[in-house]
Amino acid sequence: MSAIQPPAAWVKVHPAVVRLTHWINALAIFVMVTSGWRIYNASPLFDFKFPRDLTLGGWLGGSLQWHFAAMWLLAVNGLVYLLYGFISGRFRSRFLPITLRGILGDVGDALRGKLAHDDLTVYNMAQRAAYVAIILAIVVLVASGLAIWKPVQLQWLAAIMGGFEGARLVHFLAMCAVVLIVAVHVVMVILVPRTFPSMITGNIRSR
């Protein structure tokens, strides 16, 4: 006779603020990246262009309109998320501590397909590192974007990045970091699909 399973324990992992800002951010990043690729194509930094079909806006002027409209969505939504994360203590409780040894251990396990997901209510070290990294990357992305947008009015900000041309490079590299982390994030969600509904409902089965 098999043992009687106790009822599944549903645990609230993502408060409404986090779920809402997550999806608004996903939309904002999607618009910013696809319109940004078209803007990049108008004067490529490197010897390649992004495929037209993957870009948003139709032409440089259209892409700029999308980019400078969605930047408000990205910035305001990001500020709400950051304020909430710091004030509520969520950043501290979910993201700390992070140790290099822990990250390397988890990444090693993940690459060998042995990353444990027995308790989805706690972020493992690799997750913590990735989530902190994408927050920082988006902060750098916004800061370098402001420097490119206002290299005279915000010249102190541009100067930190080596002036206008430096800020362009920082903006491009930060975009690459964000796209890379998002790609890994999406792959991980596909590999552990039961995490997906939790970003909509907020709840997850702890086992």
Place this chain on the structure above:
Amino acid sequence: MKRRAMGHRLDHQSPKEIALIERRLFLRQTLSLGALALLSGCNLTEEEGVQSVLSKMSRWNDGVQAWLFDPKRLAQEYPASAITDPFPFNAYYGEDEVREVDAGSYSLELSGLIRERKPWTLPELYALPQTSQTTRHICVEGWSAIGKWSGVRFSTFLERIGADTGAKYVGFKCADDYYTSIDMASALHPQTLLAFRFADQILPPKYGFPMKLRIPTKLGFKNPKHIKAIFVTNMYPGGYWEDQGYNWFSGS
């Protein structure tokens, strides 16, 4: 829904296989969702409602930039060693279509909210107090280049002609059929020049003979070349690129 339709077939699969199939399905649905978003994105800009929102956001950004604009903040000046040589040619047409303006018959026309509207000849303009700047020209496309321009401070010129500096806009009409306009605060900025020289030489045709507006606090397309008429107005004048969707203020 799809899960249900496949339900009876899945009954015969092992839990592991079901998980695999579900994973694949999830992946496919996610991908098609992304593709759908991209597909509609291509034509999204054309949609009237979308275009109206984007245009309103652009007007809002005009306001934010006017608020951010500090009339005393100067664009960085560079040493001669930083000058970009050759300086790139840029216009809405190719370099082989550059307009030649005849210096002898040229006169600058003035209109609108200006007290002294008599036209100016080139010798008269060259006789105005001249100043130079070596600044970075930033194109809306993303590239930038450093050059040296010389001419009269635009604020000095506006004062000479008795322009109403309380008006909202200064508009420019050019010999190459280009046109644009700027806000009065930027027009009065100390680095905004009516430039007659580039790299210490009279402006060659490709850089805008006989004069261009050099305004380092704005993007390149707000620096009209071959100017033949200037007007002051409170009615929004738009511009060649602005009317097609580039942001009007386009401040740096």
